Amino acid sequence: MKHVAVVGGGTMGVGIAYVSAMAGATVTVVEPDQSRALAFNRTVDETVLSSIARGKMDEAGGDALRSRIERVTTVEQIPMAVDVAIETVSEKLELKLEILAGIAARAPKLIGSNTSAMSIDRLAQALPDPTIFLGMHFFNPVWSLPLVELVRGQNTSEASLTDARQFVEWLGKQSLTVRDVPGFATSRLDLISSLEAMRMVESGVTTAADIDKAAVLAYRHPVGPLRLSDIVGLDVRLDIARTLEAAHGSRFSPPQILIDMVAEGKLGVKSGEGFFSWPQ
Numbered sequence: 001m002k003h004v005a006v007v008g009g010g011t012m013g014v015g016i017a018y019v020s021a022m023a024g025a026t027v028t029v030v031e032p033d034q035s036r037a038l039a040f041n042r043t044v045d046e047t048v049l050s051s052i053a054r055g056k057m058d059e060a061g062g063d064a065l066r067s068r069i070e071r072v073t074t075v076e077q078i079p080m081a082v083d084v085a086i087e088t089v090s091e092k093l094e095l096k097l098e099i100l101a102g103i104a105a106r107a108p109k110l111i112g113s114n115t116s117a118m119s120i121d122r123l124a125q126a127l128p129d130p131t132i133f134l135g136m137h138f139f140n141p142v143w144s145l146p147l148v149e150l151v152r153g154q155n156t157s158e159a160s161l162t163d164a165r166q167f168v169e170w171l172g173k174q175s176l177t178v179r180d181v182p183g184f185a186t187s188r189l190d191l192i193s194s195l196e197a198m199r200m201v202e203s204g205v206t207t208a209a210d211i212d213k214a215a216v217l218a219y220r221h222p223v224g225p226l227r228l229s230d231i232v233g234l235d236v237r238l239d240i241a242r243t244l245e246a247a248h249g250s251r252f253s254p255p256q257i258l259i260d261m262v263a264e265g266k267l268g269v270k271s272g273e274g275f276f277s278w279p280q
């Protein structure tokens with residue numbers, strides 16, 4: 001894997017770009033927004049410095065990693081025929097369809113979507129060749145969590161699935177493969193836990209902090225379901241809940257506390273307040 005393209009420089013995009021550069025690839029990141037691009041660079045710098053402090057790399061290795069990541073502002077600037085191109089833009093169908101069509105025009109060998117809930121078969125309709133397309137669902141923080149959920153669409157070829165598995169292994173991670181059903185596997189597990197935690201806060205069982213403490217100490221989760229929801233974005237949680245409710249029924253119905261918080265602009269980290277306070 002010599003060249004990887006990542007479309008979207010947000011939380012997931014920076015993580016995928018980082019681990020790809022860490023593995024030795026040249027990485028082209030498409031991010032048109034200057035403020036997001038600056039945040040991207042800060043995150044890379046902070047992660048490199050943390051790795052150096054922990055003895056994971058030296059300063060020369062950090063400089064080399066940074067040099068392998070280049071930023072462009074449009075999909076049309078992605079070099080032709082990169083090994084892998086992954087979109088990580090917002091969970092908005094029309095946006096993803098537009099971006100994927102643009103990526104396909106650059107003729108990459110493999111195309112992945114980092115969507116956590118959207119139908120791969122629906123997204124594949126934007127592509128002239130859906131055989132090279134599949135879901136590549138990474139987890140945040142990408143540099144720490146070792147799993148990638150691969151979602152095989154109806155038209156994904158066996159060769160593309162094999163290439164995706166080899167790509168994940170090359171990144172130093174493991175994969176699982178699921179078929180294209182709403183929520184896949186991991187999003188359904190994650191969301192049902194988060195919604196139940198929200199209902200517990202809503203009904204006064206205990207505090208958000210104590211619910212998260214239970215998940216971390218009793219079940220060894222790296223972060224509790226409510227803090228993770230704040231990181232993901234409560235508006236994103238609500239959108240996914242409504243999507244899965246439509247597909248799987250009332251067990252995924254969003255609790256009123258989530259609906260109310262989103263309506264009030266309490267979205268978690270991105271707004272500075274959710275189930276926890278997040279000073280800028």
